[in-house]
Structures are given as structure tokens and as C-alpha cells.
Amino acid sequence: MNIVRGLMNPFAGLRSIALTLLVVGVLCPLQAMSQVPPRFYWKTLSGANAVPLIVTSMTGNTNPFDAAHTITPGAEFEGTLALAGYARTFTLFDRSAMAAVLLPMGRISGDVITPLGEPVSQSVSGFGDPTVEFNLNLIGPKPQKSIPDVLRYEPGFSLDVIADLAIPIGEYDSSQPLNVGQNRWYGRIGFPVVWQLGAWVPGRRTTLEFLPAVWLFGDNTDYVGKTLETDPLFQIDAHLTRDFTQHFWGSLDAAWYNGAEATVDGGKGEELDNYGFGLTLGYQINDNLGLTFSYKSTASDQAPDDLQLDVFMISLVSGWHPIIEGSKRLKGE
Amino acid sequence: MQRLTHQLDGRPDRFGRFCKGLGIVGAVAALAAPALALAQSAAPPKRPNIVVILGDDMGFSDMGAFGGEINTPNLDSLAKEGVRFANFYTHASCSPTRSMFLSGVDTHLNGLGNMSEFTAPNQMGLDGYEGNLNDRVATLPQLLKDAGYHTYMVGKWHLGKEPNQIPAARGFERDFTLLDGMGSYWDDWNFSAANPRSLYTEDGRYLRSLPKDFYATKTYTDKLIGYIDANRGTGKPFFAFVSHQAPHEPYHLPKEWRSRHVGAYDKGWDALRQERLKRQIEMGIVPAGTELAERMWFVPDSTLLAPAARALMGKKMEIYAGMVENLDHHVGRLIDHLKKIGEYDNTIFIVFGDNGAEGNDLYELIAGSPGSRDFLFAAMHWSRNHPNAWGDPGSWLAYGPAWAQVSMTPFSQYKAWLAEGGIRNALIVSGPGVKRPAGSINTQGTMHVADIMPTLLEVAGTSYPKTYKGKDLPPALGKSWVPVLEGRAESPRTDQDVLAWEIFGNRAVRQGSWKLRWQWRPLGKGDWELFDLAADPGELKDLAAERPDKLKEMVALWDDYVRTNNVVLPNRSPHEALEKALPQRVPVQAGYPPLNLKRQYVPPKDMLAEPKP
Known part of the structure; x- marks a missing residue:
């Protein structure tokens, strides 16, 4: 009898639901462009792991390895940036938490103006400054300590605090202005907000996300023989994200940068006051792999001292959790 | 006296005029009193309104008044003011029950010898098997x-869609009706490609579309309140059949009702059945010592489930509970309105579920196999089945056999079967005419849904006729509850009276506390089983082998039922291949096998040691 066929396995599909929910949040990568992609601060099961692999192609008048977005008027850089990292979710003070480390690497080339005002063509490559990030949820759903918690997760309105710190051990050549390492400590304090709009059903999820943050920069005391100081950078990222299907989503992205006035041996540079816009498309390939594609570009950037940046980014993130992997082994997958 | 005489002699003064006036008034009063009394005795007493509330697939133990943990204050208030019956029988599925309620006649005579969805080849075209309420019966609203x-x-009709079969043609002056047996609560999507749209009527006209802001349970209540108010000035009492779709699957529920019990059911079905049984015993719904029916053998021990499985399965029950609570809320709106307009105290309420809780999964039937037409239909219209979407339009949720057994605590099995879990349901009667102690529970009376016809006709001051519009009527199956409601009797039946059922080839007979049952394998034995319900309400012990004399006696009653009620056993049944579809049936006993129930052994501390080098 058909109407009782379902009794045979009343739990069919349970694992795939759990899997789907597990990987949603953790697969979005941290990136070193000082812009956090949409859906990064969604929460997932404590104990989940993720390894992001990110490839970025950019052009602009700022060094993509430089979170301060220090403008080099008239310069045009082209760069390819790759990021590899590791993130892990856990519970701290009965709140959701995450720690991540990212190592940027890549190459960049272009014409730069030296502090002496001379145009120089440069090409550099190597490892950048590794970044560690710590995130803790302050307001919002309880941590997901078990799969039932994952099943019941809805962000509603959630507020986190994040702290990033870049460690100045990347490759740096003090004789040239363009480097992948920044030769100074820098970091960020921010308060990510995720605001759920409507139902929390895969295929129909909509969020409005904000990340107000301030970047703080130490001094680079060996910047082509000079000292580079940078004022704090205030930045707000905003994303309106929406599922198209259960596995396919998109986001309209915007960012505002203000501050980060650079001073080189007392000579002041320009203060940033720029907007950027972009879009992101995300697709969850399977239970372990997520793919995103994004493009971002600064707006109102015709003046030489405006921030000019456009970036293509593709990210592939692998996520896993021991429970899920064990279940798959038992199923012979 | 002299003065008075004087006055009467025609010399009226002021006092005299007063006394004369008094005399006239007195004389008139004396003359009028008997006439007034006569007039009062001749005027028909004010007859009560009647509201019959049906919860579609609502289980025996779901309401708080029957031991459920679900929050049903409004239904419970009716129980508190009226009387509960713990021995009330419906049929095992919806349209057969509704047909008996509305006609008072056995299903094999009233057209529902089988559900229209499952009419067997050998039943096609036979009288009594039309699949709709046939024209050989009179209906309660007509009478x-x-x-x-x-x-x-x-609400839901499920007794025919043709113009001569719809509620307006069967005695209802006003109606807002879902003609189908099920469908979306949010819109008019139905469940199969062949029948994609639910059909609704309003006052005898087929609706092209549904009202704005339609949600079945709410809209049905709004409509009924409107009907009651529209005719208040006529001075006539009303009969209202509130045939709620809720809590039948798919469990469609406004979002604000879905999250009231998050995690409350993670404890699992076994624990919940125990809790409900405990409350039922404390309340007196079932006697002390009642044993729970066996858990279905293909339902796992809920304590062995992983937390995720418990959470996911528990969420189904959370939403089902929300369905029942939402139903109760709208019943409360109706009650409040009747109180507001002053009709509540003159209204009889009858509340029951139409059959056992639904343990089958119709979604499987709908979705079918990939590549089938109905699979594509389900993919388009019924595939919003992520747990967070449960309750939304386009979702399909049913709670399955494990929770259905909870809803039918303490009984065995569920809808579509003739175990007690398929046909025993909760019954509440309250209002004028109920003279039993408020809040009392009757466990002695053997009540039947067909009894409602003669009961309400008696309440209305009429009786079941032998003919209707020139046609002879089949005999009424039921017996009036009036003596029971007035406390003059404990049951409308004697121990010799017989009740019998047949649907899909499953058969049952009850006489006194004995029950004879034949069910398709593997839920039955494909043979007669015999139970003593007084000692074994959970139908755990088949006495057929021990009591061949009683078995023979009961089989004879079955044969008599077949002869007198036009029973044609179906040559096809939706249950016919079930034995091959389900796992082999084995007894379910708590604690067996102990294999994965054994706890870690902890040795004595003083015997612990590190390994020697």
C-alpha cells in the first residue's frame, strides 16, 4: 500500500538536511581585501572546519594586500591574489565563536610612484601577512552544539564582535613601495550584524547584513627608508543576500571607506571617502564544497586620488565535521 | 364589613372605587391565570442550538481533556462544563464516519461502503458503494x-461533488465547504495531477476562487459566525456542522503557531505515550492498570534515536500540536461569539475526531516515483519540505505512525485500521440537556457516531422518519444519547447490542466488551482475532485460540451484520500488498533486545589498575 510506504524509513533525508545546514555558514571565506563577503557571519555547528581557497584578480590604484587601501595616484596595479586558510567554529561562554587563519599569497605588478615622486614599474610576488580572526556572537541564536541546534538555527537579528590581526611576517622589500607583506601590524575591530528578512528556508532566505568596523594600523618604519603612518580606516560593508534556489544564492554588496589618511615622514596623503559596489553569486556544489563568484568595483573614482579598485574573486571552500564525515562513511559514500 | 357592604351597595367613595378596582383586577387575574398557564404549556420550549465540531484526524488523546499535553483550553472548557465519553466509536476513515454522522445509517447502505478513492472493482456500481452519500438516505440537516x-x-465535506451531492443539496441552508477530502489550508491546491485543485462551494455555488486572506480554520470560523449573525433575527435555532480540516495533513499552520513547543517532543513517542497514559489514568479516562498498546514494530525505540532524528521527528509533532492548538483557538472564537450574542447557554456542543489519527503518509502516495506524473506535480506544488518550511504553502508534513500512536494513546494502530486506534475517539457533549455532573467522564457508555442523528432529532423535538420525500429510509443505526446525557442511563446500548465495521476489507464487531477483528496482514493476521476490551483495551492479547466458543459467537454476529447491511467485501484493497512492503512483523517488547540498551559497566574503583610493564 503506497500510503504506508513512508513508514519503512521515517527518517529518510534527515542526514542530508543536517549536512546542508552544516556547511552553509562556514564555507564563506575570509579574504584579505578588508571586505568580508556576504553570509560570512552565519553560524553553524560547533566543531565544524573549513578550508577556503580563494583566487582574486584585481586592478586598481591600491595594493590589494594592503588593508588600508593606500592610494597611489596615477598608479595601475594588476594582481593575482590567492588565499588559503583554515577556520573552525566552537563555543565560548555559551556563544557561537569562530577562529580563522588566512595566508595570502600571489603576485602584483604595476607602475608605482616612489616617495621621491618617480614612476617605477614593479612586479612582486610571494606570501603576504597571515591574518588571524576571532569572532564571537553577542546577540542572537544560541550556539549550535548539536545537529538539532543546527536544524533550529535562524539568525533572526544577530550581532557579533570580530577582531582581526595581521602578523607582519609576509615578504617585504623595504627598498620598494610595492610589497605583498606590509611590514607593520594591523587589525580590525568590527560588529557584524545579520538581519534575517522573512522565512529561514533554503531557497527563500533573505538577509540584510552589515559590518561596521574600524581598521587600526601600526607604523611601517621602513617604507622605502621612510615611516608610513596610517590613520584608522572606518569601513561599513553591507549586503542584501537572497537565495535563488536551495543551493544557489546571490548578494548585492556595497562598502564605504572613510579615513586611512596615510602619512609618509610627515607628508600627508589623501583621506579615503569612497564607495564600492558589487555582487556575489554563491553555489553549494555538494555537502562539502561551496563555490562563490564575486565582482566589486569602486564608484565615483574618476579623480586620480580616488580609490580605484575592481576585483574578481572565485572562492572554493571545503567544509567538514566529524559527525557528518562519520555518517557518510557508514553510508559508504 | 358594613362599610364594605355599603360600598358594594353602590355608594362608591374613593376607597370603594379602589376596592372595586382591585376586585376587577383580581377577577381578571383569576380568570387569566389558567389561560396564561395553558398558553405557556402549549408554547414549544425554546430549542437549543446545536454545534457539532469535528476535528479531522484528531486523535483520542490529543485534547487536554483526554490526557493530551497539547494546549486546548477552549475544547477543554466544553469538557469541563459537559461530559466526556471515553468509549465512542467512529469509522476508521473520514468519509465513512461523516456519512454515518449525517445519515445515521450504516456505511454499506448510505453510499460509503467504501471510500470513493478505493472502491474495489467488485463494488463498482453497487448500491451502497457509490462513494458519496447516496439519495436513499435522509440527512440530519434535512430533518x-x-x-x-x-x-x-x-469545512470539509468529502461526501460527493456533483450538484445533487453537495451540502446545499443535502440540507444545509448556508455553507462554505471544501468538497475534497483534503488539500492545502492556504489556497486551493489539491494533491494530485489528476485532481490539482480543491473544489469549494459557498451556499450551493462552486467557487472560482477563495476569499482573500484564506486560511482554512480561520475562514471556516469566520463564515460560520457570519451565518449565525445573519439569521439571528428569525428566532429559529440553528444547527452548525463545523467540519474542520484541521489537523488533517498537510500540516499548514501560520508561522506564529509553529514554534510554541520547540524541543518539547524531543523526548520521543514512547515517553509521551507513557505521560499521556498516566494523565488518562489520573483523570479517569481509562482505568488504572491500562497497558499501552504495542508500539508498531517498524517504529524505532525513540530513546535510541540520535538527537538530530529526535529533533526532526519532534518538530513534526510540534507542528501537529500547533495545528490542534490553532483549531482550539478558532473554536474559542466561536464560543466567545456565542457568549457575546447570548446564545452560548442555549447551545449544545458535540466535539469529536472523525477517525483515528493519521499514521499513514499520503505524501508518499502523492509524490510517487520519480518519472511519474504525480511526482512532477508534487515537485511543482508540494516540494517545500525543508523543516523550516513546514507549515508554509507548498509544504507537505504528516507526523507518521509513531506520533499517530501517541495521538491514539493508549490504543493500538491508527486511521484506516479497525484496531481501537483506528475507530475509538474522544467525544465531548456539553450544553442544555446534559444533566450529568459538569466535567464528568463516562467510560461505560458504548457510543457510536450514528447515534448523533437520533440524539439530535430528539433534542429538536422530532424523530427519525420511516420515509423521506416518498422514499423508504434505511433503518437508523444509532440510539439516542438523551437518556445518557440526562443521567438516566450509563449507555445507549446493552451488552447484547452489536456494533460492526468494514472498510478496505478490514472487519470488526463489538458486543459488550468483546471485539472481533479481521485485518490485512501484517497489521492484522489475515484471520479473526478476538479481544476483551475491558481487560485489554490495547488489544495486546488475541483470545481467538483460547475462546473458540466466543469466537464462533462473534463470527456469527459478523455474518449477520453482512447479511443485514449489504456488506460486499472488496476484491481489491489498499492494504493488499502491505505485508511485502513492511518489515516482517515481530513482537515489540520494552527492553528487547538489550544489546544496545546495556550501559557501560563501571568496575569498582579499588580494582582499577594501570597495565603492567
């Missing part, structure tokens, strides 16, 4: 209407 009642219906 009440003839007796001077307004007659209203809202």
Missing part, C-alpha cells in the same frame, strides 16, 4: 431543517 432549524456547514 432538522424540516423541524425548524437553520442549518449551516463550514
